[in-house]
Amino acid sequence: MNNKLRGPALLSSRDDDFDARLDALLAWESVSDKGVQQRVDDIIAAVRSRGDAAVLEMTHRFDRLEVSSMTELTLDAKRLAEAYKNISEQQREALATAAQRIREYHERQKPESWSYTEADGTMLGQKVTPLDRVGVYVPGGKAAYPSSVLMNVIPARVAGVAEVVMVVPTPDGVVNELVLAAAHVAGIDCVFTIGGAQAIAALAYGTESVLRVDKIVGPGNIYVATAKRAVFGQVGIDMIAGPSEILVISDGGTDPDWLAMDLFSQAEHDEDAQSILITWDSAHRDAVAASIEKLLPTMEREAIIEASLSGRGALILVSSEEEAIALTNRIAPEHLELSVEHPAAMAEQVRHAGAIFMGRYTAEVLGDYCAGPNHVLPTSGTARFASPLGVYDFQKRSSLIQCSPEGAAVLGQTASVLARGESLTAHARSAENRMPKSNS
Template identity: 65%
Template sequence: MSDSAINIRRLDANASGFKQELNRLLDWEGVSDDRVNNVVKEVLHRVKTEGDKALLEYTAKFDRLDLKTGAELEISQERLQQALINIPKEQRDALELATKRVRLYHERQKSESWSYTEEDGTMLGQQVTCLDRVGLYVPGGKAAYPSSVIMNAVPAKVAGVPELIMVVPTPDGEVNEMVLAAAAICGVDRVFCVGGAQAVAALAYGTETIPPVDKVVGPGNIYVATAKRMVFGTVGIDMIAGPSEILVVCDGETDPDWIAVDLFSQAEHDEDAQSILVTPDADFADKVVASMNRLLPTMPRQKIIRTALEARGAVIVVDDMAQAVEMINFIAPEHLELSVDNPQALLPKIRHAGAIFMGRYTAEALGDYCAGPNHVLPTSRTARFSSPLGVYDFQKRSSLIMCSADGASVLGEVAGILADGEGLQAHAASARFRLKKS
């Protein structure tokens, strides 16, 4: 590994051509190529038509796991409990505390049914119900994330979902004990050792062993993301997530080492991750870059961090905090750190961000694991119109209408007039048949 300085972009928000350069920096096209699309289409078709037979073949091919029957795909509840017993106590305690905090936060999101009655006796309202069955995709093997189990399973369970089906690949039979322990703590109902596009297909269409679900959630590679995109409509999905992002806005008064490591924390995810610093203090920007260069050699994933910072990272100098807020709302970051004296004063001006971490002591990494809010967040500027994963993603709403005789007469006449105007005479007749006879 070279000891050369990190070649991170240094941008001036007032320089000529800045907006064009920023647009190029933010642009990330996560579209699958034809090869990926064709592979996924074939996998989906085979699992849909052949069921367990295709699942077992793909598991042998991609995960090098030779199973004889579909039943062998399932990981028993006893095995989950054994994992919970086997992991070190400090890991178990951390998982349990994180789960408790995430549950307490998400319990506040739960929607309830409501109704009201008008003067003539007509009742209108909304009935809130949970989904029947949800599928949770969890990366497996060495790239295992027990925190993703917590963040996806807990809101589903808080919503009241009666059955949560988890799929997790176990390449070469490698099982991550913390992932299984997290599934036990969160009350996951069934777990299957299958991954990739074939796992998404099994959840969407069902097989002899894996039941079909109503919604598929959870992160995965390009094949998983492509499969989720293709089965959407047959089932619901949470989102198609892009690379991880962090935007740190700092007034220049925070320890530059803290800011440098915060930028590293997202850059270490993968080479496409994006870490951006915005500050009105050019001298502070220099200090942060110096900290990054000094601290990078101490990071085990330094090669990935360097690649991400040089490919998609930036340090942007603005005039003042007002211009910094403009930058926030344009970038619409997944993670936003407000490392300033009075972050609450900026909140009313911030319209687009997935999660907002306020103050000098709030590292984004706390939100990834145990703060309480969900770490499944909109990426690639989709925070302009999307929200974090929450209980509301596992609930649905039905409208309630119950007319009284008087209400049916009033509304029937209005509906009849509108239906006539649209040329839908049966609609008009249906509405008017219930008019009270004078």
């Protein structure tokens, strides 16, 4: 196999240059260049100053739509219901099944408010409150993902968010009916057919037609990612996502054709996606490489898959299962397949992964659509500190503190000492005011 042109790099952890080659494969910088950053800054400034007019102007410029008002870029609940009616019965059933599973999974994530009362009557606790309004960005054009609608909207609804606003670009006026149908199933009432940095700016700052939101979630291109980074702080965001990733650990017992297709499933997203296999069975690695070469010409997105595998893919031979786990924790993949005989025991040793797919029959793609857990996952090694999108991302927590007179006296003494140690006498005296006055 010509692995330079047709498939992933063949690496061995025993190679002298292994670490350097692996680091080069994993390197990904999601920050845009100065040119993109400047264009995004200009777009955000225009939307902030001119509102709807700037959004309309940029929609004409970037999506080639000549419209005179935001009304023409607004789809109401009736239009979404019409889209749902017009798709096939099979598609309606698939959306309903996926939505139900996603909703049931996320219902189990809901945190509750809590409190406890100390012996002196002081109450401490935490109040959980949903966000008021959330904006969901959904890619449009060729990259149309109804699954992203369900994964981003349903957890927000489960969290109790009262208003969810969806934006989706429709270049040349091409509307994806399945995306609109998914919006109907997820409970969206209104969709704006706008995209790019201008849509992010409209959600973050508000316009005459688009109400300002508290948080923006959902994937997009480099302009969307750059705009989300720019407005963070003005609003919350979910994450700055890099290209899709899959890492498969295989003990040699899984059909190589299955594994080749699992690697393809992420590689077909785009040329920058990353697909990696780790095994300690050299014959098995060669078999997977052969399956890749055999099956690649049968794929509709052959060119994209080939570019992805050739540019950022790898089949890695390690010396042991333990080394495979250590390497996995180093990579911290978005999606991790444990295609081994005893996946549960191995999963216990995995510290860093966005989602773990356990066993030979658990294809990662099931998580993309309908297993239930969220498919919005940390990429580019950020699974070291980040988690999948969930109900908790659409809620905030407020601390509750209520002191009894006795509690105020006890806590006041401690606060007074610490405040005076920091030379903050107003702090100290504020606490001391609630303390019993000495008779001496």
